[in-house]
Amino acid sequence: MKKNPPIVIVDYGIGNIGSAIRAFAHFGADVLISDKSDDILSACAIVLPGVGSFKSGMNGLEERGLIDVVSNFASKGMPVLGICLGAQILLSQGKEFGVHNGLGIIPGNVVDFPDLDDKEKIPHMGWNALHRPLEDSWDNTILCSTKKGDKLYFVHSYILQPSKKDNILSLTTYGGYEFCSSVKAGNVYGVQFHPEKSGKVGLNIIQEFINLSKGELI
Amino acid sequence: MTQKNIRIIPQLHIKGNNVVKPVQTDALRVVGNPQELAYRYYQEGADEILYMDIVASLYQRNLDFSLIKSVTQDIFIPVTVGGGIRTLQDIHNALHSGADKICINTYAIHEPLFIEKAVKEFGSQCIVLAIDAKKQQSGKWEAYTDGGREPSGKDVITWIKEALDLGAGEIYISSIDRDGTRKGYDLDLIKAITSFARVPVVGHGGAGDLESILAAVSEGQLDAVSSSSIFHFQDFTIVQVKEYLHENNINVRLV
Numbered sequence: 001m002k003k004n005p006p007i008v009i010v011d012y013g014i015g016n017i018g019s020a021i022r023a024f025a026h027f028g029a030d031v032l033i034s035d036k037s038d039d040i041l042s043a044c045a046i047v048l049p050g051v052g053s054f055k056s057g058m059n060g061l062e063e064r065g066l067i068d069v070v071s072n073f074a075s076k077g078m079p080v081l082g083i084c085l086g087a088q089i090l091l092s093q094g095k096e097f098g099v100h101n102g103l104g105i106i107p108g109n110v111v112d113f114p115d116l117d118d119k120e121k122i123p124h125m126g127w128n129a130l131h132r133p134l135e136d137s138w139d140n141t142i143l144c145s146t147k148k149g150d151k152l153y154f155v156h157s158y159i160l161q162p163s164k165k166d167n168i169l170s171l172t173t174y175g176g177y178e179f180c181s182s183v184k185a186g187n188v189y190g191v192q193f194h195p196e197k198s199g200k201v202g203l204n205i206i207q208e209f210i211n212l213s214k215g216e217l218i
Numbered sequence: 219m220t221q222k223n224i225r226i227i228p229q230l231h232i233k234g235n236n237v238v239k240p241v242q243t244d245a246l247r248v249v250g251n252p253q254e255l256a257y258r259y260y261q262e263g264a265d266e267i268l269y270m271d272i273v274a275s276l277y278q279r280n281l282d283f284s285l286i287k288s289v290t291q292d293i294f295i296p297v298t299v300g301g302g303i304r305t306l307q308d309i310h311n312a313l314h315s316g317a318d319k320i321c322i323n324t325y326a327i328h329e330p331l332f333i334e335k336a337v338k339e340f341g342s343q344c345i346v347l348a349i350d351a352k353k354q355q356s357g358k359w360e361a362y363t364d365g366g367r368e369p370s371g372k373d374v375i376t377w378i379k380e381a382l383d384l385g386a387g388e389i390y391i392s393s394i395d396r397d398g399t400r401k402g403y404d405l406d407l408i409k410a411i412t413s414f415a416r417v418p419v420v421g422h423g424g425a426g427d428l429e430s431i432l433a434a435v436s437e438g439q440l441d442a443v444s445s446s447s448i449f450h451f452q453d454f455t456i457v458q459v460k461e462y463l464h465e466n467n468i469n470v471r472l473v
Contacts, residue, residue: 127471
């Protein structure tokens with residue numbers, strides 16, 4: 001019997017990918033850690049983890065010749081999950097330490113938090129709730145088992161600002177400001193929070209992404 | 219009043235393969251097995267775990283990375299690791315063993331610029347400054363190193379300001395005077411820090427009854443409360459602490 005292709009966790013030199021690997025391994029998923037274009041092209045899904053600056057993330061992909069590889073993979077309708085920085089670089093531009101081009105898979109920018117209520121600190125670090133933009137926004141998505149108000153772990157100073165409302169998968173409020181905490185375009189997902197660090201609620205999201213990679217998302 | 223969710227962080231003091239509880243730094247009591255305790259706290263709804271190797275710093279030894287790996291294996295919440303961190307390679311190794319954040323105390327006091335170096339390499343969200351504070355007769359607090367044994371001569375508040383300028387992303391403040399006493403957190407110390415710090419502040423040392431934890435959050439304005447005694451010795455479960463805070467209008471993550 002032919003072996004199914006693995007989920008590739010793209011190691012593009014950005015921060016700590018160990019926790020993402022452990023979370024996928026927890027479900028017994030067949031996971032390959034790689035920075036090779038051949039592995040990505042033959043994957044059933046890819047994950048872009050990472051914590052760091054927008055520029056360092058794009059540089060990491062560029063140095064490995066992966067920018068077009070990842071874009072092409074996504075444009076074929078294959079499942080992609082970007083986590084934190086990995087979600088931010090899915091957008092067109094990042095405005096952190098200057099303006100930098102992103103992958104442009106989802107139109108929009110990555111920008112600073114605006115002025116927040118005085119007590120709130122940047123980075124936004126800790127647990128915060130997800131809300132649905134529309135009642136049915138999470139149906140048939142990797143958030144299908146997430147409940148409104150479920151809390152996930154965030155660590156970030158910049159926010160996703162997709163230009164199309166259709167791409168907003170969830171909203172979160174911090175310091176009185178409501179921001180987009182995850183994006184979706186077809187099978188491409190970007191989550192600002194860390195599902196691999198968010199207890200059971202986060203693991204469920206990873207489980208749904210694994211299901212999606214097998215074509216079994218309900 | 220902040221609407222953010224207050225984090226509850228059990229601290230594991232690690233010595234060898236055991237979790238121990240130092241009582242005002244000198245006396246030690248073996249509490250249990252690190253893997254089992256960390257997993258129990260994760261299941262009970264801890265928002266984060268602090269893993270502190272109390273021997274590594276004191277005897278200039280390296281962290282036991284294989285132990286970190288086995289402790290973090292099935293824990294899907296952030297884990298902060300501290301104890302004996304002296305090089306960027308130490309940080310790299312700890313992160314690769316399952317840590318999400320690193321906490322530095324003694325070495326930062328001797329080499330403050332190490333904070334800046336570490337922040338440049340790993341980002342400020344990854345670098346936590348830990349301080350063991352001891353109250354002086356003057357009413358101020360002095361930072362102690364080597365597991366709370368050695369006075370550093372540094373004033374706690376001045377030191378925190380310096381470390382924040384160097385990029386430290388979070389403050390973990392322990393009161394030596396209160397640790398293990400269950401007499402309540404040192405609110406004056408906490409307020410002296412939360413009044414100016416623009417990064418999250420975690421308080422440790424002195425958690426006793428539930429009211430003392432509430433006071434540290436509502437009056438002390440902490441972003442997170444840490445304790446070892448009350449969780450290890452099962453005075454309260456994490457769930458009980460969270461439910462109490464929730465009843466008193468403090469936002470927490472209930473699981």
